[in-house]
Amino acid sequence: MREEFVEAVLAVVELVPPGSVLAYGDVAELLGAGGPRQVGSVMARYSGDVGWWRVLKASGAAPEAHEERALRHYLEEGTPLRGEPHRGPWRVDIARARWVPTDDELDAVEAIAEALERSLHRSRGGAAELSDSDGGMEP
Helix, strand or coil, X not given: CCHHXXXXXXXXXXXXXXXXXXXXXXXXXXXXXXCHHHHHHHHHHHHHHCXXXXXXXXXXXXXXXXXXXXXXXXXXXXXXXXXXXXXCCEEXXXXXXXXXXXXXXXXXXXHHHHHHHHHHHHHHCCCCCECCCCCCECC
Protein backbone atom coordinates (compact mmCIF):
# COMPACT_ATOMS: atom_id res chain seq x y z
CA MET A 1 0.00 0.00 0.00
CA ARG A 2 1.40 3.37 -1.03
CA GLU A 3 2.29 5.58 1.94
CA GLU A 4 0.85 8.62 0.15
CA PHE A 5 -2.51 6.88 -0.21
CA VAL A 6 -2.53 5.82 3.44
CA GLU A 7 -1.81 9.38 4.55
CA ALA A 8 -4.51 10.81 2.27
CA VAL A 9 -7.16 8.36 3.49
CA LEU A 10 -6.36 9.10 7.13
CA ALA A 11 -6.37 12.86 6.46
CA VAL A 12 -9.87 12.65 4.97
CA VAL A 13 -11.11 10.51 7.87
CA GLU A 14 -9.81 13.11 10.32
CA LEU A 15 -12.14 15.66 8.69
CA VAL A 16 -15.30 13.61 9.35
CA PRO A 17 -17.05 15.21 12.33
CA PRO A 18 -18.56 13.33 15.27
CA GLY A 19 -21.96 11.85 14.47
CA SER A 20 -21.18 11.59 10.75
CA VAL A 21 -19.88 8.70 8.68
CA LEU A 22 -18.57 7.81 5.23
CA ALA A 23 -18.60 4.52 3.39
CA TYR A 24 -15.24 3.14 2.24
CA GLY A 25 -16.21 3.97 -1.33
CA ASP A 26 -17.09 7.55 -0.37
CA VAL A 27 -13.53 8.11 0.81
CA ALA A 28 -12.12 6.68 -2.43
CA GLU A 29 -14.48 8.86 -4.45
CA LEU A 30 -13.50 12.00 -2.54
CA LEU A 31 -9.84 11.22 -3.16
CA GLY A 32 -10.35 10.20 -6.77
CA ALA A 33 -8.09 7.22 -6.11
CA GLY A 34 -8.36 3.58 -5.08
CA GLY A 35 -11.64 1.98 -4.21
CA PRO A 36 -13.56 0.60 -1.23
CA ARG A 37 -11.18 -2.33 -0.78
CA GLN A 38 -8.09 -0.13 -0.67
CA VAL A 39 -9.70 2.28 1.78
CA GLY A 40 -10.87 -0.66 3.91
CA SER A 41 -7.33 -2.03 3.91
CA VAL A 42 -5.96 1.31 5.11
CA MET A 43 -8.59 1.52 7.83
CA ALA A 44 -7.89 -2.04 8.99
CA ARG A 45 -4.15 -1.47 9.20
CA TYR A 46 -3.53 2.17 10.06
CA SER A 47 -6.60 3.83 11.57
CA GLY A 48 -5.82 3.53 15.27
CA ASP A 49 -5.31 7.26 15.75
CA VAL A 50 -8.32 8.50 13.75
CA GLY A 51 -12.10 8.07 14.06
CA TRP A 52 -12.08 4.60 12.49
CA TRP A 53 -15.74 4.01 13.43
CA ARG A 54 -16.75 6.84 11.10
CA VAL A 55 -15.80 4.82 7.99
CA LEU A 56 -17.84 1.71 7.29
CA LYS A 57 -19.51 -0.44 4.66
CA ALA A 58 -22.13 1.19 2.45
CA SER A 59 -24.73 -1.00 4.17
CA GLY A 60 -24.13 0.85 7.44
CA ALA A 61 -22.63 -2.20 9.15
CA ALA A 62 -19.99 -1.34 11.72
CA PRO A 63 -16.40 -2.43 11.10
CA GLU A 64 -16.23 -6.20 11.57
CA ALA A 65 -15.02 -7.46 14.95
CA HIS A 66 -15.37 -3.92 16.35
CA GLU A 67 -19.15 -3.61 16.50
CA GLU A 68 -19.41 -3.08 20.27
CA ARG A 69 -16.60 -0.52 20.39
CA ALA A 70 -18.06 1.27 17.38
CA LEU A 71 -21.54 1.26 18.91
CA ARG A 72 -20.22 3.02 22.01
CA HIS A 73 -18.81 5.76 19.77
CA TYR A 74 -22.01 6.01 17.71
CA LEU A 75 -24.16 6.37 20.82
CA GLU A 76 -21.77 8.88 22.39
CA GLU A 77 -21.67 10.99 19.21
CA GLY A 78 -25.39 10.74 18.43
CA THR A 79 -24.83 8.98 15.12
CA PRO A 80 -28.19 8.06 13.56
CA LEU A 81 -28.85 4.31 13.83
CA ARG A 82 -31.43 1.88 12.46
CA GLY A 83 -32.70 -0.91 14.67
CA GLU A 84 -32.35 -1.16 18.42
CA PRO A 85 -28.84 -1.50 19.79
CA HIS A 86 -28.53 -4.01 22.63
CA ARG A 87 -31.91 -5.55 21.65
CA GLY A 88 -31.35 -6.79 18.15
CA PRO A 89 -29.71 -6.07 14.84
CA TRP A 90 -28.70 -2.49 14.20
CA ARG A 91 -26.79 -0.48 11.63
CA VAL A 92 -25.76 3.09 11.13
CA ASP A 93 -28.42 4.94 9.18
CA ILE A 94 -25.92 5.91 6.54
CA ALA A 95 -28.45 7.95 4.55
CA ARG A 96 -28.92 10.28 7.53
CA ALA A 97 -25.39 10.07 8.94
CA ARG A 98 -23.37 10.44 5.71
CA TRP A 99 -20.99 13.36 5.94
CA VAL A 100 -21.67 16.19 3.53
CA PRO A 101 -18.63 18.47 3.64
CA THR A 102 -19.05 22.22 3.95
CA ASP A 103 -17.33 24.35 1.33
CA ASP A 104 -14.28 24.77 3.59
CA GLU A 105 -14.15 21.04 4.33
CA LEU A 106 -14.51 20.26 0.63
CA ASP A 107 -11.60 22.62 -0.10
CA ALA A 108 -9.52 20.66 2.43
CA VAL A 109 -10.52 17.33 0.82
CA GLU A 110 -9.65 18.68 -2.63
CA ALA A 111 -6.24 19.81 -1.39
CA ILE A 112 -5.60 16.31 0.02
CA ALA A 113 -6.72 14.68 -3.25
CA GLU A 114 -4.58 17.02 -5.36
CA ALA A 115 -1.52 16.39 -3.20
CA LEU A 116 -2.09 12.63 -3.51
CA GLU A 117 -2.42 12.84 -7.29
CA ARG A 118 0.76 14.93 -7.61
CA SER A 119 2.65 12.55 -5.35
CA LEU A 120 1.50 9.43 -7.18
CA HIS A 121 2.28 10.87 -10.61
CA ARG A 122 5.68 12.15 -9.49
CA SER A 123 6.72 8.82 -7.95
CA ARG A 124 5.47 6.61 -10.80
CA GLY A 125 6.07 8.82 -13.79
CA GLY A 126 2.33 9.27 -14.35
CA ALA A 127 1.42 5.59 -14.05
CA ALA A 128 0.20 5.62 -10.48
CA GLU A 129 -1.07 2.36 -9.08
CA LEU A 130 -2.43 1.44 -5.68
CA SER A 131 -2.24 -2.11 -4.48
CA ASP A 132 -2.81 -4.25 -1.46
CA SER A 133 -2.88 -7.94 -0.74
CA ASP A 134 -6.48 -8.14 -2.02
CA GLY A 135 -5.54 -6.83 -5.45
CA GLY A 136 -4.92 -3.33 -6.64
CA MET A 137 -6.96 -0.83 -8.56
CA GLU A 138 -5.70 1.94 -10.72
CA PRO A 139 -7.17 5.28 -9.84
